[in-house]
Amino acid sequence: MSDKKKELKPNTYKFDTLSLHAGYQPHKNAGSRQVPIYQTTSYLFDDVDHAAALFNLERGGHIYSRISNPTVGVLEERVASLEGGTAALATSSGMSAIFLTVMTLCEAGDHLVVSSQLYGGTVNLFRLTLPKFGIKCTFVKPRDTEGFKKAIQKNTKGIFGELVGNPGNEIMNMPEIAKIAHDAGIPLMVDATYQTPYLCKPFEHGADIVIHSLTKWMAGHGSSMAGILVEGGKFDWMQNDKFPTMTKPYEGYHGLSFAEEFGPTAFTMKARAEGMRDFGPCLSPQNAWNVLQGIETLSVRMKKHCFNAEEMVKYLSNHESVAWVSHPSVPDHPDHELAKKLLPNGRGSMIAFGIKGGKDAGVAFINNVKLASHLANVGDTRTLVIHPASGTHSQMDEATLKFAGLSHDMIRLSVGIEDIDDIKNDFEIGFRAARKPRLVSNQ
Amino acid sequence: MKFKVNNNEVFASTGGRPFDKKKPLIIFVHGSGLTHMTWVLQTRYFAFHGYNALAVDLPGHGLSSGESLKSIEEMADWIKDVIDAVGHKEASLVGHSQGCLVTVECTSRYPDKIKTLSLMGGAGAIPMNPELLSLAENNDPKAVDLMMDWAHGPAGHFGGHPVPGLYHINTGTMLAKSRTIQNTLGVDFRACDNYKNGFDAAKKIKCPTLSILATDDKMCPVKEGKKLASLIDGSQVDIIDNCGHMMLLEEADRVLTVLKKFITTNYPPLSS
Numbered sequence: 001m002s003d004k005k006k007e008l009k010p011n012t013y014k015f016d017t018l019s020l021h022a023g024y025q026p027h028k029n030a031g032s033r034q035v036p037i038y039q040t041t042s043y044l045f046d047d048v049d050h051a052a053a054l055f056n057l058e059r060g061g062h063i064y065s066r067i068s069n070p071t072v073g074v075l076e077e078r079v080a081s082l083e084g085g086t087a088a089l090a091t092s093s094g095m096s097a098i099f100l101t102v103m104t105l106c107e108a109g110d111h112l113v114v115s116s117q118l119y120g121g122t123v124n125l126f127r128l129t130l131p132k133f134g135i136k137c138t139f140v141k142p143r144d145t146e147g148f149k150k151a152i153q154k155n156t157k158g159i160f161g162e163l164v165g166n167p168g169n170e171i172m173n174m175p176e177i178a179k180i181a182h183d184a185g186i187p188l189m190v191d192a193t194y195q196t197p198y199l200c201k202p203f204e205h206g207a208d209i210v211i212h213s214l215t216k217w218m219a220g221h222g223s224s225m226a227g228i229l230v231e232g233g234k235f236d237w238m239q240n241d242k243f244p245t246m247t248k249p250y251e252g253y254h255g256l257s258f259a260e261e262f263g264p265t266a267f268t269m270k271a272r273a274e275g276m277r278d279f280g281p282c283l284s285p286q287n288a289w290n291v292l293q294g295i296e297t298l299s300v301r302m303k304k305h306c307f308n309a310e311e312m313v314k315y316l317s318n319h320e321s322v323a324w325v326s327h328p329s330v331p332d333h334p335d336h337e338l339a340k341k342l343l344p345n346g347r348g349s350m351i352a353f354g355i356k357g358g359k360d361a362g363v364a365f366i367n368n369v370k371l372a373s374h375l376a377n378v379g380d381t382r383t384l385v386i387h388p389a390s391g392t393h394s395q396m397d398e399a400t401l402k403f404a405g406l407s408h409d410m411i412r413l414s415v416g417i418e419d420i421d422d423i424k425n426d427f428e429i430g431f432r433a434a435r436k437p438r439l440v441s442n443q
Numbered sequence: 444m445k446f447k448v449n450n451n452e453v454f455a456s457t458g459g460r461p462f463d464k465k466k467p468l469i470i471f472v473h474g475s476g477l478t479h480m481t482w483v484l485q486t487r488y489f490a491f492h493g494y495n496a497l498a499v500d501l502p503g504h505g506l507s508s509g510e511s512l513k514s515i516e517e518m519a520d521w522i523k524d525v526i527d528a529v530g531h532k533e534a535s536l537v538g539h540s541q542g543c544l545v546t547v548e549c550t551s552r553y554p555d556k557i558k559t560l561s562l563m564g565g566a567g568a569i570p571m572n573p574e575l576l577s578l579a580e581n582n583d584p585k586a587v588d589l590m591m592d593w594a595h596g597p598a599g600h601f602g603g604h605p606v607p608g609l610y611h612i613n614t615g616t617m618l619a620k621s622r623t624i625q626n627t628l629g630v631d632f633r634a635c636d637n638y639k640n641g642f643d644a645a646k647k648i649k650c651p652t653l654s655i656l657a658t659d660d661k662m663c664p665v666k667e668g669k670k671l672a673s674l675i676d677g678s679q680v681d682i683i684d685n686c687g688h689m690m691l692l693e694e695a696d697r698v699l700t701v702l703k704k705f706i707t708t709n710y711p712p713l714s715s
């Protein structure tokens with residue numbers, strides 16, 4: 001018999017278990033094993049005292065589904081648990097999560113430093129829409145780590161970026177940029193839509209707020225729009241006087257100071273109490289439930305997405321019709337080593353490649369593939385393709401397109417979880433069609 | 444609000460209402476390595492219903508300055524100093540876990556000052572697992588992870604926070620890691636382990652006392668809580684099913700309902 005003492009180990013649930021269970025207790029919901037869809041706008045108060053207590057944040061609970069809903073609440077807790085965050089707030093789309101984050105953080109006159117490689121919609125928000133609210137942004141290329149530092153001004157309230165830029169696959173050095181942000185006393189906000197917490201937990205690398213378009217891999221099935229902001233809980237809002245709306249008494253809640261009262265969950269509490277109340281981009285319980293279904297199989301799906309993506313990288317790299325392939329798994333990708341460190345479980349399923357024959361070949365390819373879907377989305381279980389220069393980024397002028405790292409021959413591929421042979425066969429059809437215009441013009 | 448005790452700045456949440464000398468005072472005392480934040484679902488209610496609800500950060504914890512106090516006895520005296528510092532003659536005390544040792548000791552030392560005592564997840568003694576104690580004293584974050592594991596009941600491990608969108612275990616972890624672990628949790632665990640006077644102190648308590656215990660509390664099991672309660676004259680006991688040591692969050696509503704009835708009956712608010 002061994003008398004060796006067993007080492008103490010925390011037995012808190014791990015990732016795959018949390019994906020299925022976090023945020024929900026059946027015994028408080030009529031024993032219902034599946035999360036119920038609370039299809040309701042509002043919730044009964046026990047009495048007048050109870051009503052007042054809920055409105056005053058004296059008690060936890062639900063009042064009105066614009067502010068919170070029990071089904072949506074399960075989703076929020078589940079994503080917070082998977083990210084290693086303290087709290088989360090789900091919204092009707094990824095864009096509204098980004099907007100709410102900025103509006104919770106900033107006031108007119110404030111400034112943000114923003115990565116230049118972002119989803120097209122996000123670029124427009126930062127470049128054109130936020131200035132209308134008096135919030136200005138300086139764009140910096142994601143690999144220009146020093147550039148983030150140089151762009152910080154006295155009124156800068158945060159740094160924002162996508163970990164792996166879209167669609168050029170440039171990776172920002174999150175740990176270094178987090179340090180730059182923290183040295184300046186401001187938070188780092190990361191849109192980790194393409195990674196999901198299965199591939200990367202940005203809080204472990206210094207991020208303070210994580211944002212997802214849940215519409216993509218998290219929900220996974222291309223069925224529902226949803227977004228979320230998640231709080232890391234480490235950022236100290238009281239370290240300087242840059243965030244008066246977090247630290248000073250707030251008129252809208254009897255002089256409440258969010259930072260004093262809610263500490264590691266202050267940002268989410270404010271985003272809900274103020275942002276959901278005033279802007280109202282609430283997530284429907286049905287869509288929250290659909291996203292929860294997706295999250296149940298997140299790690300199973302992400303493994304297959306990443307496996308198929310790496311197979312496609314090999315296939316494309318050796319293909320005569322392909323000029324170049326960009327994916328962090330490619331050894332000569334400039335961020336190959338950084339990707340290994342930040343994305344140890346897989347480098348994601350977004351690939352960009354250049355098709356020989358330029359724009360015309362790209363159009364022919366897109367128009368002829370049969371299995372891959374040509375549409376404006378990513379992160380579906382199905383394989384998706386698009387030609388950014390004529391699709392997602394078509395609203396950009398030539399110069400902005402170049403600054404965002406785009407070229408006319410680029411095809412963006414979101415690899416699905418179909419049988420890999422079927423995806424390759426489909427691409428053969430596309431490439432064959434893409435070669436034809438050139439054959440014709442060579443004659 | 445901020446005030447000074449023994450020349451050190453103390454932070455205490457007032458539950459979102461300004462401090463008002465006319466209102467009776469309730470002091471909430473947090474557990475090992477934690478902060479005033481654990482009381483957010485109790486203090487705001489009392490603050491809006493005729494009390495000064497003061498959730499203090501012990502010295503060296505949360506937003507309070509100074510060094511952590513090294514013994515339960517020193518913490519008990521410090522609570523009395525807080526009452527003096529805010530200009531009150533008396534107070535009701537509410538403690539959680541280590542905060543129960545502190546408030547029991549304080550009540551026995553200053554019977555004229557303490558009007559009611561509410562204990563959550565309390566026991567007469569909290570001997571520490573030696574390995575956990577050593578991890579905390581060596582600044583190992585695993586100490587916090589183990590504490591969060593043991594402090595939440597099986598139901599609490601799934602989450603289901605009463606405030607929508609908050610996730611218990613990660614929030615607690617962040618609170619316990621917000622300052623240097625060995626200077627907060629390490630010192631607190633050692634103080635708990637050293638404290639031997641709980642049962643004798645309990646016998647001296649004469650004020651109305653309430654113990655809220657939880658069936659799945661591994662850190663201060665119901666049996667230990669009942670033993671302590673049995674030594675306090677006329678003590679009430681309330682036991683919560685399906686709940687662990689973090690009852691003030693895991694079953695925040697239930698705790699508030701019981702606490703509200705007990706305190707308003709025995710220590711009435713200033714009527715508005």
Ligand SMILES: Cc1ncc(COP(=O)(O)O)c(C=O)c1O
Binds near residue numbers: 093095162166193
């Ligand atoms: C990286 C990224 N962030 C945010 C969004 C916006 O999310 P939604 O479409 O859910 O509003 C998208 C959408 O494509 C995206 O790709």
